[in-house]
Amino acid sequence: MSVQTQRTTCNRDCPDACGIVATVTDGVVTQLKGDPEHPVTRGFLCFRTSRFLELQNGPDRVREPLVRKNGELVPATWDEALGLIADKLLQVRRESGPAAIFHYRSGGSLGILKHLTDLFFDEFGPCTGKVGDICSGAGEAAQMEDLGTSDSNDLFDLCNSRHLVLWGKNPAVSNVHLVPILKEAQARGARIALIDPVHHKSVGLADTYLQPAPGSDFELALGIARALFDRGQVDPKAASFCDHLPEFQRLAQSRTVAEWAARTDLPAAAVLDLADRFADGPTAILVGWGMQRRQRGGAIVRALDALSAISGNLFRSGGGVSFYFRRRKAFRPFGPPAKHPRTIREPLFAQDLLAAQDPPIRFLWDTAGNPVSMLPDSAAVAKAIDAVEFVVVADCFLTDTARRADVVLPVPTLLEDSDVLGSYGHHWLAESRPVVPMPPGVRHELHIFQELARRVGLDSYPQETIDTCKRNALADVAGQGASLEMLRKHGAVRSPVADALLFREGQVLTRNGHVQLLTEDAPAPVLDEPKAEPRASRSLWLFSNSTERSQASQWSGKGLGPRLPVTVHPDNVPGLANGAPVRLYSAHGSLAAELVLDPAQRKDVAIVPKGGHFDRGQSANALIAARPTDLGLGAAYLDCLVRIVPE
Numbered sequence: 292m293s294v295q296t297q298r299t300t301c302n303r304d305c306p307d308a309c310g311i312v313a314t315v316t317d318g319v320v321t322q323l324k325g326d327p328e329h330p331v332t333r334g335f336l337c338f339r340t341s342r343f344l345e346l347q348n349g350p351d352r353v354r355e356p357l358v359r360k361n362g363e364l365v366p367a368t369w370d371e372a373l374g375l376i377a378d379k380l381l382q383v384r385r386e387s388g389p390a391a392i393f394h395y396r397s398g399g400s401l402g403i404l405k406h407l408t409d410l411f412f413d414e415f416g417p418c419t420g421k422v423g424d425i426c427s428g429a430g431e432a433a434q435m436e437d438l439g440t441s442d443s444n445d446l447f448d449l450c451n452s453r454h455l456v457l458w459g460k461n462p463a464v465s466n467v468h469l470v471p472i473l474k475e476a477q478a479r480g481a482r483i484a485l486i487d488p489v490h491h492k493s494v495g496l497a498d499t500y501l502q503p504a505p506g507s508d509f510e511l512a513l514g515i516a517r518a519l520f521d522r523g524q525v526d527p528k529a530a531s532f533c534d535h536l537p538e539f540q541r542l543a544q545s546r547t548v549a550e551w552a553a554r555t556d557l558p559a560a561a562v563l564d565l566a567d568r569f570a571d572g573p574t575a576i577l578v579g580w581g582m583q584r585r586q587r588g589g590a591i592v593r594a595l596d597a598l599s600a601i602s603g604n605l606f607r608s609g610g611g612v613s614f615y616f617r618r619r620k621a622f623r624p625f626g627p628p629a630k631h632p633r634t635i636r637e638p639l640f641a642q643d644l645l646a647a648q649d650p651p652i653r654f655l656w657d658t659a660g661n662p663v664s665m666l667p668d669s670a671a672v673a674k675a676i677d678a679v680e681f682v683v684v685a686d687c688f689l690t691d692t693a694r695r696a697d698v699v700l701p702v703p704t705l706l707e708d709s710d711v712l713g714s715y716g717h718h719w720l721a722e723s724r725p726v727v728p729m730p731p732g733v734r735h736e737l738h739i740f741q742e743l744a745r746r747v748g749l750d751s752y753p754q755e756t757i758d759t760c761k762r763n764a765l766a767d768v769a770g771q772g773a774s775l776e777m778l779r780k781h782g783a784v785r786s787p788v789a790d791a792l793l794f795r796e797g798q799v800l801t802r803n804g805h806v807q808l809l810t811e812d813a814p815a816p817v818l819d820e821p822k823a824e825p826r827a828s829r830s831l832w833l834f835s836n837s838t839e840r841s842q843a844s845q846w847s848g849k850g851l852g853p854r855l856p857v858t859v860h861p862d863n864v865p866g867l868a869n870g871a872p873v874r875l876y877s878a879h880g881s882l883a884a885e886l887v888l889d890p891a892q893r894k895d896v897a898i899v900p901k902g903g904h905f906d907r908g909q910s911a912n913a914l915i916a917a918r919p920t921d922l923g924l925g926a927a928y929l930d931c932l933v934r935i936v937p938e
């Protein structure tokens with residue numbers, strides 16, 4: 292028996308980018324563990340990747356190309372599949388022009404070499420591309436506007452904080468490697484406040500838990516700002532590094548602390564306690580991604596930026612307002628920015644796809660995404676994809692989207708892929724390398740596009756080896772200790788272009804170096820009321836939050852189970868017991884579900900897991916309207932009202 296250990300890096304859409312140690316027994320991966328030498332991974336993995344082998348070897352794995360014949364997806368050779376695709380690409384470009392081809396890429400793998408997919412469509416076209424970002428678009432756009440960048444201090448700088456504010460964040464589930472660092476900071480005396488309308492696992496990490504009304508964080512931040520102004524706790528130098536301070540002050544002082552507090556459904560004392568924490572810095576805000584997936588999501592993040600700045604915490608070690616780590620900063624792009632002749636707005640995918648004319652979208656290529664399950668208004672997304680003449684999906688699994696394709700191309704899983712990665716939760720760079728070879732019918736995506744380029748006569752497309760592409764991506768930092776060899780030697784290398792503190796004292800990265808404070812109130816969201824029916828509950832805010840068992844629509848272990856669980860306060864469904872079958876409906880659709888009663892929840896929320904499959908009737912997105920956020924073309928997934936009826 293041969294037993295070996297192999298190291299790689301997790302490429303999933305997760306802030307942690309873990310180092311993985313795989314045990315390989317007689318050529319088969321038998322165990323996955325966290326790399327004890329990776330400074331952030333510290334020897335453990337999350338539930339979903341520890342149990343990835345069930346997916347890797349599971350029934351939904353695609354191990355050879357599939358081509359639709361007589362309505363069915365059937366196995367085909369690569370020659371047949373790529374021949375069909377090449378012919379169709381050339382035909383559509385000849386007949387309708389390259390704008391009739393739409394390449395959609397999501398974050399199924401965060402590998403940098405995935406950008407070579409974009410390069411193919413830019414060089415072959417340029418083709419139609421996507422604009423906006425349903426994941427973090429609003430928050431990133433807000434920080435770009437206020438601070439000129441969306442990035443963070445070194446992760447371990449949190450150990451220098453006196454106060455940490457987990458604002459709409461559930462690290463115990465969706466950012467698990469942050470947990471030991473929070474505990475370390477606590478051991479050094481830091482106090483942690485958690486602000487989230489949903490009571491969840493991370494409540495156990497906090498010494499103070501506040502449960503505000505959904506989407507009221509804007510008012511909460513302004514209430515805190517008002518208290519800081521009233522008590523003279525605003526940084527006396529704020530006017531020197533902030534633009535629009537008088538307008539921001541006027542906005543904060545347009546209501547009293549008690550009035551702001553009333554709008555958040557929190558006691559004024561809670562707002563004052565938070566103000567004390569900002570005045571008693573260094574105080575770091577850790578901004579979750581959930582609350583910016585609202586129509587006022589950009590305004591909310593802007594209010595948090597302002598709070599950090601005026602309270603004097605933005606430039607301090609142990610301070611800052613951390614929403615994102617710029618994971619691509621160290622890498623050299625493979626080509627110039629894309630030159631799309633036309634764009635499809637990601638949050639309005641179905642609407643834009645169907646509305647596209649002159650030419651219509653005739654060819655869709657989906658890479659590393661499952662839009663049918665994961666984009667809002669998923670029934671419309673499914674319909675829009677069904678209406679496209681020719682659909683190619685590159686995925687490791689037969690997803691809701693792949694089942695609608697004309698050709699499915701099987702690609703390596705995270706245990707078989709070869710790439711380089713940054714992270715959006717820390718500043719380490721690392722390489723992913725196959726811990727086992729991919730099945731013979733699977734191909735690396737670079738090789739798929741190289742072969743296609745040859746077939747469609749695209750001479751400019753790079754025909755280099757995977758390692759050369761990795762070296763090209765690392766070219767700007769190789770001389771500073773982050774060459775491919777150094778990544779191989781050390782497992783992970785801290786990015787040489789990320790400073791320990793993001794901003795120099797008094798200077799952000801906007802054009803004039805000043806923080807741009809917001810000046811206007813955030814409008815209330817537009818909400819579609821579900822129809823009132825006999826026996827229906829009141830309207831509840833629908834939350835579709837990350838769960839431990841899945842990575843978006845990729846479920847480890849036993850999966851989601853036969854019925855979608857919906858968690859509510861028992862008072863919303865009098866007379867119904869745990870496990871009772873119910874129907875959940877919004878103004879846009881309905882889903883069968885099963886009750887989970889939890890008296891710790893607010894009485895105006897209903898919580899379902901993110902990532903349920905559309906074809907199984909478990910995708911929250913079947914209920915959610917497609918609406919953009921105020922900034923950055925994010926998706927307002929969380930501005931959704933539902934009612935519950937017994938079934």
Ligand SMILES: Nc1nc2c(c(=O)[nH]1)N[C@H]1C(S)=C(S)[C@@H](COP(=O)(O)OP(=O)(O)OC[C@H]3O[C@@H](n4cnc5c(=O)[nH]c(N)nc54)[C@H](O)[C@@H]3O)O[C@H]1N2
Pocket residue numbers: 304305306339426458459460461464465466486487488489491504505506507508579580581582834835836837838839840841842843901902929
């Ligand atoms: N286990 C697991 N981990 C994941 C993922 C996964 O699918 N599963 N997905 C990954 C991805 S793609 C991303 S982008 C990140 C996701 O990161 P997040 O979106 O931060 O992940 P969630 O754990 O869903 O946390 C969102 C939190 O925001 C809260 N929230 C929603 N609305 C409001 C509001 O109005 N105010 C406040 N204060 N809080 C609010 C929700 O209740 C929830 O607890 O995580 C990554 N990690």
Ligand SMILES: Nc1nc2c(c(=O)[nH]1)N[C@H]1C(S)=C(S)[C@@H](COP(=O)(O)OP(=O)(O)OC[C@H]3O[C@@H](n4cnc5c(=O)[nH]c(N)nc54)[C@H](O)[C@@H]3O)O[C@H]1N2
Pocket residue numbers: 304397398399400425426427657658659660661662664665666685686687688690702703704705708736835836837842843844845901902911912915928
């Ligand atoms: N209701 C609701 N909807 C949400 C969210 C929510 O909180 N609530 N969260 C949103 C967020 S934050 C995000 S990021 C999106 C996620 O949405 P998607 O990115 O569509 O997420 P996944 O379902 O994980 O789909 C990624 C696919 O990529 C495949 N894949 C993995 N590795 C590779 C690879 O190397 N190459 C290729 N070609 N494919 C690969 C996986 O098998 C998987 O099927 O969902 C959004 N949708």
Ligand code: SF4
Pocket residue numbers: 301302303305306307308309336337338339340341467468842
């Ligand atoms: S999904 Fe995230 S936490 Fe889990 S192993 Fe991958 S990087 Fe680590």
Ligand SMILES: [Mo]
Pocket residue numbers: 304426427
């Ligand atoms: Mo995301």
